[in-house]
Amino acid sequence: MNKVQLKIINPAIQDYLPTYATTGSAGLDLRACIAEPITLAAGETRLIPTGIAIFLDNPNLAAMLLPRSGLGHKHGIVLGNLVGLIDSDYQGELMVSLWNRSENEFTIQPFERVAQMVIVPVVQADFELVNEFVATERGVGGFGSTGRE
Numbered sequence: 001m002n003k004v005q006l007k008i009i010n011p012a013i014q015d016y017l018p019t020y021a022t023t024g025s026a027g028l029d030l031r032a033c034i035a036e037p038i039t040l041a042a043g044e045t046r047l048i049p050t051g052i053a054i055f056l057d058n059p060n061l062a063a064m065l066l067p068r069s070g071l072g073h074k075h076g077i078v079l080g081n082l083v084g085l086i087d088s089d090y091q092g093e094l095m096v097s098l099w100n101r102s103e104n105e106f107t108i109q110p111f112e113r114v115a116q117m118v119i120v121p122v123v124q125a126d127f128e129l130v131n132e133f134v135a136t137e138r139g140v141g142g143f144g145s146t147g148r149e
């Protein structure tokens with residue numbers, strides 16, 4: 001288990017700190033730390049505070065904010081940035097960009113679970129500038145170049 005520091009930014013979130021729901025959970029649900037319901041009009045995007053901050057403190061880790069399947073599939077509530085990427089040196093409040101891509105308004109209730117966060121390993125590459133790459137079987141072929149089968 002990796003240790004990750006968690007800080008409460010808004011005391012209102014005290015009783016709703018993120019935890020893994022099951023031993024096999026990949027993500028932790030993040031909740032809207034809001035005092036009043038927020039209604040997202042069709043097509044609207046709003047930045048929603050979570051009331052917490054994390055400090056990964058390790059360049060080989062990052063956190064990704066992803067939509068929750070239920071909200072996305074049933075209600076069209078996904079993320080305005082599609083995926084939120086949290087840097088290992090970021091110490092500010094985790095913010096969720098919520099996008100209502102549906103044609104109906106949707107109301108977010110205080111402390112509703114609005115997104116999930118996955119901690120992922122990261123490799124920081126040491127880029128070496130070259131003129132030519134060593135040849136490979138694929139070469140520059142992409143975007144279906146190997147056929148459908």
Ligand SMILES: O=c1ccn([C@H]2C[C@H](O)[C@@H](COP(=O)(O)OP(=O)(O)OP(=O)(O)O)O2)c(=O)[nH]1
Pocket residue numbers: 065081083084085086087088090093094095096097
């Ligand atoms: O959904 C998100 C995405 C980002 N962040 C925070 C953590 C991240 O480390 C920081 C910067 O994010 P990013 O690098 O994606 O933003 P940027 O638009 O490139 O701005 P910056 O110049 O601050 O890097 O904002 C969030 O709280 N939620």
